[in-house]
Amino acid sequence: MSLNDLFKSLPDTRRRQGQRYPLSEVLWIIFLGISSGYVGYRSLYKFAKSNEAYFKEVLFLKYGVPSHVTIRQLLTNLDKDLVKKSFLQWTQSQEIGSLDWLSADGKSLKSTLSDYSDSSQDFCSIVSMYVQKTGLTYAIADFRNKKVGEAEIVRLLLPSIKDKGVILTLDALHTQKKQ
Numbered sequence: 001m002s003l004n005d006l007f008k009s010l011p012d013t014r015r016r017q018g019q020r021y022p023l024s025e026v027l028w029i030i031f032l033g034i035s036s037g038y039v040g041y042r043s044l045y046k047f048a049k050s051n052e053a054y055f056k057e058v059l060f061l062k063y064g065v066p067s068h069v070t071i072r073q074l075l076t077n078l079d080k081d082l083v084k085k086s087f088l089q090w091t092q093s094q095e096i097g098s099l100d101w102l103s104a105d106g107k108s109l110k111s112t113l114s115d116y117s118d119s120s121q122d123f124c125s126i127v128s129m130y131v132q133k134t135g136l137t138y139a140i141a142d143f144r145n146k147k148v149g150e151a152e153i154v155r156l157l158l159p160s161i162k163d164k165g166v167i168l169t170l171d172a173l174h175t176q177k178k179q
Helices: 003-009 023-035 041-050 052-058 068-077 080-093 150-161
Strands: 101-108 124-131 136-144 167-169
Touching: 003 023, 003 080, 023 041, 023 068, 041 052, 041 068, 080 136, 101 150, 124 150, 136 150
Parallel strands: 101 167
Antiparallel strands: 101 124, 124 136
């Protein structure tokens, strides 16, 4: 499955009347924008606008590029779980070979902290396995700090790379013995 097939397979939840831009083309603009370091609706629009001639030619956009409002509405209405599941199926369909290096690491997500002044702070985090050779995230999982830890999530992701012969690098956090 190609990335284009993945984008085309996602259901468009917009009303038929509001589909001036095809979903897959807007997703390509968003994907390329985020890959180029543009984050946020207005920032993605600026990226699209600065590359408008290219996008009109390659994606056959009659009306130019979508506005930041269109990008925001499309992203807020997407089924995020379906996108995540589909994207992970695509990344895991990419070949990783014997002796490829994978790095597993967890990161806290900005603006998800709750109870910041309390000793029982909680925040959302993700753990990803990154293939260094291809630059792709091979596996990803999210978790809440109060519920489970990074080491446990990495152990849940390990079966996805079983028998692939890869070299896995981890933080020192993962060298702890059980108490």
